[in-house]
Amino acid sequence: MSGAAGAGLELRQLCREVGGRRLVDRLDLTVAPGECLALLGPSGCGKSTTLRLVAGLDPASAGQVLLDGQDLGPLSPGERQVAMVFQSYALYPHLSVEGNLALGLKVRGVAAAERQRRLRAVLALLQLEELRQRRPAQLSGGQRQRVALARALLRQPRIMLLDEPMSNLDAQLREELRPELRRLLCGREQPVIYVTHDQQEAVGMADRLALLDGGRLQQVGSPRELYADPANRFVASFLGRPAINLLAIAPGRLLGLRPEHLHLAVDGPLAARLLRREWWGHQQLLWLDSRWGPVRVLCGPELPLPAEPRLGWRRQHELWFDPLSGARLHGQGPVW
């Protein structure tokens, strides 16, 4: 978005400094109305701090948070009309599901009839009707997560922020709940920021990913853009499992090749030695050693292998990086 104030959420050069340390460093981001943006990055990179700045729970050291062109800086957390869903769910243990959900409405002075109407609608939406009398301790993790989400939706927020809302759930349940959560969150009017360190979840929930490291935005774009055209070595290494191979083939040049882009080739440029095979059912992962360092190759599950295979790849899949700065180098590598 340009300098003109647009619709949706806009972070402009947002900073948070504590004790001389930048936790969030000149962050520029936009989230359109109805868009779910996944904020992704390793532990400690500043994801939660960014959400707290948007919610107004922490003051910004510099920069702005704008919603539909309005500067939220002067507004208190309550006035910002932001709903936040945390990983801990933060439900009141002594209240039933219904009690937990009604409390916020009561506090905001919503009349009893209207309260009932909204409660019924959200209980139905999240399939919580049967559980309305239960206390949080009598619910599964997934059910608690739905109650926390129901409470956030009841607020009818202008911005929805979710901080690893599924990290307490096991992998299978997370995968099952993802489409449901996406359906509930996306395509409403409010912008959504979904924080996770799990790239599969990020791709499942959002159309665009914003990748942070050390409080700085590394790249923002579709999963495909970030994967195929990473801005730097950090982005290339963070996205994709098994991780990209980074081969030190010459001073000042690091060659990135994704494991699925390497194949066995009798006359391939790289001689390798097979160390180990992992069989995954639909694929196998080969661990090899080479003169440029360790190499991982993903290939078909039944592929027969010589002990000392040669590896090849297509030039179009080469990603070049500066080994010191990690910056992406565009232009041709050597002729093999």
Ligand SMILES: Nc1ncnc2c1ncn2[C@@H]1O[C@H](COP(=O)(O)OP(=O)(O)OP(=O)(O)O)[C@@H](O)[C@H]1O
């Ligand atoms: N109030 C604070 N004072 C000083 N440092 C803080 C404060 N809050 C967070 N930090 C530090 O700021 C950095 C960013 O923290 P933040 O919680 O935003 O990271 P995160 O990306 O959400 O991490 P995680 O994935 O582990 O939750 C961390 O190094 C953290 O230790």
